[in-house]
Amino acid sequence: MVEGLNLALTQAMEADDRVVVLGEDVAQTGGVFRVTAGLLDRFGEERIVDTPLAEAGIVGSAIGMAVYGLLPVVEIQFDVFVYPGFEQIVTHAARYAWRSRGEVPASIVVRIPFGGGVRAPELHSDSPEALFVHVPGLKVVCPTTPTDARDMLLAAIFDPDPVIFMEPKRIYRAGREEIPEEPPFELANGKVDSDLLSRARVLRTGKDLAMISYGATVPLTLSAAERLAADDGIEATVLDLRSLYPLDVAAIIDAATSCRRVVVVHEAPRTAGLGAEVSSLIHERAMLELEAPVIRVTGFDVPFPQFANEDDYLPSVARIMAGAKRVLEY
Amino acid sequence: MVEGLNLALTQAMEADDRVVVLGEDVAQTGGVFRVTAGLLDRFGEERIVDTPLAEAGIVGSAIGMAVYGLLPVVEIQFDVFVYPGFEQIVTHAARYAWRSRGEVPASIVVRIPFGGGVRAPELHSDSPEALFVHVPGLKVVCPTTPTDARDMLLAAIFDPDPVIFMEPKRIYRAGREEIPEEPPFELANGKVDSDLLSRARVLRTGKDLAMISYGATVPLTLSAAERLAADDGIEATVLDLRSLYPLDVAAIIDAATSCRRVVVVHEAPRTAGLGAEVSSLIHERAMLELEAPVIRVTGFDVPFPQFANEDDYLPSVARIMAGAKRVLEY
Amino acid sequence: MAAELVRYIGDGNRVADRQPPEALSEKDLREIFRWLTLLRAFDERAVALQRQGRIGTYALYWGEEATQAAPLYACEDVDWVFPSYRQNAIGILRGVSAATVLAWWRGYGGKHGFWNPREHRVAPICVPIGTHLPHAVGLAWAAKIKKEPVASLSWFGDGATSEGDFHEAMNFASVVKAPTVFFCVNNQWAISTPIRKQTATETLAEKAAAYAMPGVRVDGFDPIACWEVTKQALDRARAGEGPTFIEAYCYRIGAHGTADDPRLYRDEKETEEWRPLEPVGRMRAYLERQGVLQPTEADQIFEEARETIAQAVREMESIDRPGREVLFEHVYASGRPWSFDEGLEELRAVSRPAEVRPLGPQPPEAGTGDVEVPTGETP
Amino acid sequence: MAAELVRYIGDGNRVADRQPPEALSEKDLREIFRWLTLLRAFDERAVALQRQGRIGTYALYWGEEATQAAPLYACEDVDWVFPSYRQNAIGILRGVSAATVLAWWRGYGGKHGFWNPREHRVAPICVPIGTHLPHAVGLAWAAKIKKEPVASLSWFGDGATSEGDFHEAMNFASVVKAPTVFFCVNNQWAISTPIRKQTATETLAEKAAAYAMPGVRVDGFDPIACWEVTKQALDRARAGEGPTFIEAYCYRIGAHGTADDPRLYRDEKETEEWRPLEPVGRMRAYLERQGVLQPTEADQIFEEARETIAQAVREMESIDRPGREVLFEHVYASGRPWSFDEGLEELRAVSRPAEVRPLGPQPPEAGTGDVEVPTGETP
Ligand SMILES: Cc1ncc(C[n+]2csc(CCOP(=O)(O)OP(=O)(O)O)c2C)c(N)n1
Ligand SMILES: Cc1ncc(C[n+]2csc(CCOP(=O)(O)OP(=O)(O)O)c2C)c(N)n1
Ligand SMILES: [Mg+2]
Numbered sequence A, B: 001m002v003e004g005l006n007l008a009l010t011q012a013m014e015a016d017d018r019v020v021v022l023g024e025d026v027a028q029t030g031g032v033f034r035v036t037a038g039l040l041d042r043f044g045e046e047r048i049v050d051t052p053l054a055e056a057g058i059v060g061s062a063i064g065m066a067v068y069g070l071l072p073v074v075e076i077q078f079d080v081f082v083y084p085g086f087e088q089i090v091t092h093a094a095r096y097a098w099r100s101r102g103e104v105p106a107s108i109v110v111r112i113p114f115g116g117g118v119r120a121p122e123l124h125s126d127s128p129e130a131l132f133v134h135v136p137g138l139k140v141v142c143p144t145t146p147t148d149a150r151d152m153l154l155a156a157i158f159d160p161d162p163v164i165f166m167e168p169k170r171i172y173r174a175g176r177e178e179i180p181e182e183p184p185f186e187l188a189n190g191k192v193d194s195d196l197l198s199r200a201r202v203l204r205t206g207k208d209l210a211m212i213s214y215g216a217t218v219p220l221t222l223s224a225a226e227r228l229a230a231d232d233g234i235e236a237t238v239l240d241l242r243s244l245y246p247l248d249v250a251a252i253i254d255a256a257t258s259c260r261r262v263v264v265v266h267e268a269p270r271t272a273g274l275g276a277e278v279s280s281l282i283h284e285r286a287m288l289e290l291e292a293p294v295i296r297v298t299g300f301d302v303p304f305p306q307f308a309n310e311d312d313y314l315p316s317v318a319r320i321m322a323g324a325k326r327v328l329e330y
Numbered sequence C, D: 001m002a003a004e005l006v007r008y009i010g011d012g013n014r015v016a017d018r019q020p021p022e023a024l025s026e027k028d029l030r031e032i033f034r035w036l037t038l039l040r041a042f043d044e045r046a047v048a049l050q051r052q053g054r055i056g057t058y059a060l061y062w063g064e065e066a067t068q069a070a071p072l073y074a075c076e077d078v079d080w081v082f083p084s085y086r087q088n089a090i091g092i093l094r095g096v097s098a099a100t101v102l103a104w105w106r107g108y109g110g111k112h113g114f115w116n117p118r119e120h121r122v123a124p125i126c127v128p129i130g131t132h133l134p135h136a137v138g139l140a141w142a143a144k145i146k147k148e149p150v151a152s153l154s155w156f157g158d159g160a161t162s163e164g165d166f167h168e169a170m171n172f173a174s175v176v177k178a179p180t181v182f183f184c185v186n187n188q189w190a191i192s193t194p195i196r197k198q199t200a201t202e203t204l205a206e207k208a209a210a211y212a213m214p215g216v217r218v219d220g221f222d223p224i225a226c227w228e229v230t231k232q233a234l235d236r237a238r239a240g241e242g243p244t245f246i247e248a249y250c251y252r253i254g255a256h257g258t259a260d261d262p263r264l265y266r267d268e269k270e271t272e273e274w275r276p277l278e279p280v281g282r283m284r285a286y287l288e289r290q291g292v293l294q295p296t297e298a299d300q301i302f303e304e305a306r307e308t309i310a311q312a313v314r315e316m317e318s319i320d321r322p323g324r325e326v327l328f329e330h331v332y333a334s335g336r337p338w339s340f341d342e343g344l345e346e347l348r349a350v351s352r353p354a355e356v357r358p359l360g361p362q363p364p365e366a367g368t369g370d371v372e373v374p375t376g377e378t379p
């Protein structure tokens, strides 16, 4: 995924000099995860900046740049460190369009490497996406493949609205694949393919069970689906949400109604997480077509643990299968 | 409600000199909403402090005071202004017990007057409760009556864990009632009645419909229930959640199963709001006992509007009844 | 330590006047005066409208006109300004309709209560204290990157200097040498909190040292002085020498807002001592002493200002309350998510609540804050 | 402008030694040296453990021992200290088991990886930059309210001075005259970001002026100087004169962390010029020149330190990985919400994932940050 993100930034900065990158340690070293590697040599220190260590200052400056007409991309070093910039995102990025007759949206992208599973020290593994999904005025997306990462980041950059771009750091280097050189839409004419920021993707189709997930739990959900097929002949549809706000309600309801049994999987704590929204949408619209209630397999309502126990916290293939069994045997 | 809050603070400070109050304009004037009126004369400027204008500093200082052994109560002037202090609440207040073998919880109360309906200028009317409910390690409560305000604030102050105390400012001066002088538990011995921070309250019982709400929409939900009874002979159970985390799942499921039809009402935006969690819990545990899916009547996924349109945004008795009808006629 | 206070206007008595700076022609001086009267007329009218319940809570700025009109006059037309709620009417000096600003206070949104910031290079009114400062820095920084001769100026209060965003903005600006001016209106009060509870420093200008930034102190009731220090700061910014912090020392003569009663927390005798220094009358007297303005002219300029605002009030009141669809307008520039149509449908299925009257004036004991205290009536 | 650098230890050559302060007995000097060796032994061992994959990513502090041991030695036992990840082992000088600190880096939680802060007056390790400063201020403020002679001290880096929390903490402390010391370790780097990209000021001590607070500069590689300036600041704090900001000027000789490769962003020739100034060897040479310590003694103190840590490593490795129930422990001091039992039940229904090995060392090109770069293997 890292190479996809890097390619998107390179292509965006190449195509449009309004695109700038701000963050801690992004320029000289190419970032903690090397997502911005090579951009300094190519575009110079005016367009990719190692900022002072202050997230509100970074996000706030990016908003000001957007007001002037630039297309800033902010890197937050790790999930938890977005909280000092939370105020700027919620009261300003999310409301600038609304506060300016729609004429001056805060056209920024806030890239957030998030989630656990990388054996990081305390406070480097949060999954805060639901906090942003609950804030009107933001778009929140989360790619899971290198090509989606490239395509969705390009769309996020050229989309006029503020986009919280959640990057599942655990799968940063998973699923290597050939990324088509060709961008998914014409970068020059500024017309973004909005599907890239609003549509889920069906990764597998089956009629027995709908498995809905996003982020780092998507590959795990797929493995669970394969195991279910191999072991029990259960054929599951697997949906990668990709867009967390707005949710692709059509795809969600379609999967739910065609399978009549649904499990939702995410890494974030359960209570008031995204799983609750997906579950509610499905019941509100299709309860009578369900054979069983939607089951959530998620992180627990506890602080993300120290890493020696993170595998106990994270939804595993086994826990996803157990959840699936509960729905299937309901 | 204001008098209940003021009484709780007075009784707590009277009973225990570890209790201190911090906030903007709380001392000299008794706060924007007069909740802390009279405390300065009574307890002096060391125990009730007009702080500099900086929410992270206020919440962070309160955490440090709690580590030393005090019981600080913080007033956030208006909902939106908690965001600069969000980082302190999420990474520290919520995790101090966990990070200290449970020996040093951040025993603070963060009082947040929240919500709309008071004709306030922009950014004075948010309902951010779901953001805190999603953060493990916090307790989140919301009283709706003067007596509950007094009793629950006393419990929040003497409870060892950090409590986000949501105050529906729209009903600050509604529902005047005699508050019993006697505290709900013995303040001296430090044993808090934990029900005060974990139990919902049944305000009305009926068998046709369960109406679940919290905060400023509770009185509206009650009026809707009365209207349904008068106009259509529909008898509804009305549940005031009071505790938003943890949720009183027993009371929720009880209401849902005994009525088989449920509507959830809140003012916050719908997506990933508390209504989604309540709806999911009910479907997960009682779907087969429902005649209809749980319906949410909530604010919309938009920035809280300028006040001339806030009544269009806020769930009204009419919208609640319409929601009820949808469930009843399902 | 404390920089001395820049001042031009004397008291026509013991304190002597200084001649206006070369760069300010008589025409300029008259124009600045005209701007002052427009702001004054707006403010006084807005307070009256609130008392009559025709707009909601209002943050008056009576006495702070010099800190608003003069710095703006020092700006080039391409420069951006970032007001707080206290400078809510600044846009009317940049072509924003006064009716739009009044409509904002009346609780109107969409195209009625907001303007297009790009059209006027005036950012939207910022409510959360100090949070607009990083925007002003980012905008100036962007102009620098684009090598365009644009600067920015932000207004904020003494209380705002306590917020983390103030610090981060000051630091970013000085590190990247952003062409921006931090214009701090030290009116010595943050609602009921006096400056001595806000900072341990004697002055606010001292704080600039933490960023290797020049810190200037100016008489905030002196329009000429406010113009001059801002002009110098802007020239410096455009010359690539970086940001400047300006402390405009004055006093909040009015209440914090129409819902605030200062008698609860300060001795209004002190206020009365400051009142004679208010900038509009002082500027008028100065210009008359300088022979730049005749008394009759001055009266006429005032008259025109009041008429302009009266016209704006009529305009504001001719606007219908926005329809329900306004809730869903302009939330996203790229289009409407599916939930918006469902929301509108849900709204349309019920009859609309009655017209909202902004709450009227309130008893002094009721509150000291930003809003009229809720009556508890539920819609 | 820039305060001059307080220094005691010369180079045994051109730069002359100063005599140790009266207040420090030979016993004190030896004890400070012993503390330095304990921290050094811990740090070197921890790096080795990480290379062997026996603990996870580790934030080394090689060379910063003087900025840690000396200020702590200046504290009274009742004083609280607030470390960042860089002072992760400070607790071992206050009775925290070194095994507990190592277990924290091994990814253990609960009672294995955390200590009871009240027992040692050592706050938990703070990871989010600068966010613990308000805690140190609040604690000192609380002691002041209780009229108890307790002070606090917080450690943070040059980069932390850019965060809003730093500003708010400094301001609160000076306004309420909290008895606290801000000990800033200016090692000139924030991961790959050099100090000149962090601030426009020449020194960090200058920033104290914004809070009317004394700003002191000290040689961060000189334990005696670090002790003295801290002692003076603490005396001042206890005398009710308020907080002090100390800039300990030094250099980050090591990498930011074990996952960081400084060659990507700095010329290690510069690092080599600083290395000879590292405090442990320098203190030893000084004490030998002062005749306070014999070479053999010094070796023996080192030996003991290494043995103490070796013992702690054995202890750490004797601890089993915490069970699954640890997830739900200590989240609330008041008890467990109902969802915890359901969570544990859900966990117990499936077999447990295999033992976690912290990821081993990684190729330099892989990353520069706080964690080993994920391999992408999913559990
Ligand atoms: C972040 C934030 N916290 C609190 C408030 C509430 N509030 C509104 S105005 C004000 C005082 C501001 O004082 P100052 O910065 O001196 O500006 P002035 O009102 O004097 O112009 C406060 C606390 C706010 N608007 N934003
Ligand atoms: C709020 C926050 N943002 C970003 C980070 C990631 N991070 C960890 S250490 C570090 C650099 C800190 O530099 P400095 O303050 O000088 O301390 P040092 O590491 O040099 O001891 C950064 C950016 C963090 N831990 N917290
Ligand atoms: Mg002020």
Ligand SMILES: [Mg+2]
Pocket: D157, D158, D159, D185, D186, D187, D188, D189, D190, D191, D252
């Ligand atoms: Mg550093």
